[in-house]
Amino acid sequence: MAQTTKVREGEIWAVGGGKGGTGKTFITSSVGTYLAKKGKNVVLVDMDIGGANLHSFFGISRPQKSLTSFFEKGASLSDLVVKTDFDNIALITGDIHSIASDKITFSQKLKLFRQIMKLNAQNVVIDLSAGSHNNTLDTFLIADRMIVVLVPEVIAIENVYHFIKNSLFRKVKKTLKEYGFKEIAQHIWDHRQNYGINNLKELIDYLKDSFSYIGTILDHELASFKIHLVLNMVRNNNDILLGASIKSVMMKYLGVPIQYSGYIEYNDAVWKSVREGRPFMLNYMATGCAKQIEIFVENMIKGKDVSLPVGF
Amino acid sequence: MVKDELKKYFEMLELPPDASLRDIHNSYLRLKKLYAGDSIVLAPLGEEFPEKKRKKVLDEIEEAHLKLLAAKKDEPSRTAFLFEDALSPEKASSQPEKAVDLPTTGPSLRKIREKAGVDLSEISKEFKVRIELLKSLEEERFEALPEAIYLKVHLKNYAVFLGLNPAKIIDEYLQRYQAWKKKK
Known part of the structure; x- marks a missing residue:
């Protein structure tokens, strides 16, 4: 479904990560602002169902339009794009009347994805909800760049593993379903003890080894499955190195x-910047944070890892 | 070594194929620490990442490190003169072994380094290690040197930087270090 319709111009980036309070919305707004500063025409989409607050980062306190109209009144997504006070950045406000994520129907979801892909923008950046709900994972999977945010803390790390694992499993299942192998992945996973399978990698390896056709499909489809990790709120070099460890382990x-x-x-x-209602990247350009956002975005574009502090 | 094989080792150390000696060194230390210790990063996986798997990863890291250092050693080095002597026909016939079979004491390492025109600051910069530590290493001031496990890494880097075979140097140097430690 999503994979087959790549005829659009712009790129979709999605920001997820499992745990709440890790700064997904801050990252979304800052990445978007930086891209806009670089001259890209950016639309930010707040998909944080029930916890939408991306608009506050741009000084909008009472949004006139929101995704609620899309879900309840069938409004078209492109009509819900609102301009911000800042050059090149427009916004689709989240559903502030907290519709429950599981109330969204399958066809609404497909329609939403279709319309996101058709948005008139060079860069769409989507802010996702916390948690690993299937709707969140599906939105994550339509992105060209999948960004995962976490903070240096045990629960956030656990949630990130969970999130990446679930995204990958979802991707495997969806891929196989598209090729007509309906519930095979889930079935083997449910009976994994009989197959001597302990984890997701072993499941994928098993699928590839047992059915060469599936192996070819998975190799092809999973080639695009690449996670960009960003570690937020670091306080020292040890925190920074945690990101490299998480990458290694994953x-x-x-x-x-x-x-x-x-x-x-x-x-x-x-x-402070949120309270002032101006984008962080414009208000606090000279801070280390702002520089690091720039480095992060440039690294993503270039496909490079961040350089680590060295010494022992 | 075949290029593809090298690429595999770079991947094991999570490095791009153009990584420098310093990158190799840093990645090796970092990954070794991660998989040998009990990091909060591994804890959440529990039995999904069992001890057995961890051991395997550690072995792979060791192997990759050695293979990459060896490959870097094959690159033209400034200590090539040591081997040229041995390979030139007239000298080879008179003292075939001597030039290659190098002494491994600190002071003799220093001599080789000086003859190669390598400054300690270069090694220090390459591996982000204090010059003081390198000096202590050359002077064999064992009390100023770190534990054997770290000392080994420093010796390896030092040797590789000079294009020398690290195995023999590590072996003999550590023997002296351990003997000193016992006496203490």
Whole structure:
């Protein structure tokens, strides 16, 4: 479905990561602002169902239009794009009347994805909900760049594993379904003990080894599954190195490419900036944070890992 | 070594194929620390990433490190003169072994380094290691050197930087270090 319709001009980036409060919305707004500063025509989409607040980062307190109209009145997505006070950045406000994520029907979801892909923008950046709900994962999977945000803390790390694992499993299942192997992945996973399978990588390896046709399909489809990791609110070098460790463990454990694209240091100016209602990247250009956002975005574009501090 | 094989080793150390000696060194240390210790990054996976798997990863890291260092050693080095002597016909016949079979004490390492025109600051910069530590290493001031496990890494880097075979140097140097430690 999503994979087959890549006729659009712009790129879709999605920002997820499982845990709430890690700064997904801050990253979305800052990445968007930086892209806009670079001259890209950017539309930000707030898909944080029930917790939408991306608009506050742009000084909009009472949005006139929101995704609610899309879900309840069938409004077209392109009519819901609102301009911000800042050059090149427009916004689709999230559903502020907290419609529950599981109330969204399958056909609404497909329609939403179709319309996101048709948005008139060079860059669409989507802010996702916390958690690993299927709708969140599906939105994540339509993106050209999949960004995962976390903070240096055990629960956030756990949630990120969960999120990446679930995204990958979802991708495998959807891919196989598209090729007519309906529930095979789920079935084997449910009976994994009989197959001597302990984890997702072993499941994927098993599928590839047992059915060469499936192997070819998965190799092809999973080639585009690449995660960009960004570590937010770091306070020291050890925190920064955690990102590299997470990348290492996830690659060795899941066998999927992960790029540790950036880290952003903790800074109180982020909170101040939200209160002031102006984009952080415009208000606090000279901070370390702002520089690190730039490095993070450039690394993503170039396909490069962030450089690590060295020494022992 | 075949290029593809090298690429595999770079991948094991999570490096691009054009990584420098310093990158190789840093990645090796970082990954070794991660998979040998109990990092909060591994804890959440529990039995999905069992001890057995961890051991395998550690072995791969060691192998990749050695293979990459060896490959870097094959690149033209400034200590080539040591081997040229041995390979030139007239000298080879008189002292075939001597020039290759190098002494491994700190002071003799220093001599080789000086003859090669390598400054300690270069090694220090390459591996982000203090010059003081390198000096202690050359002077065999064991009390100023770190534990054997780290010392080994420094010796390896030092040797590789000079294009020398690290195995013999590490072996003999550590023997002296351990003997000193026992006496203490």
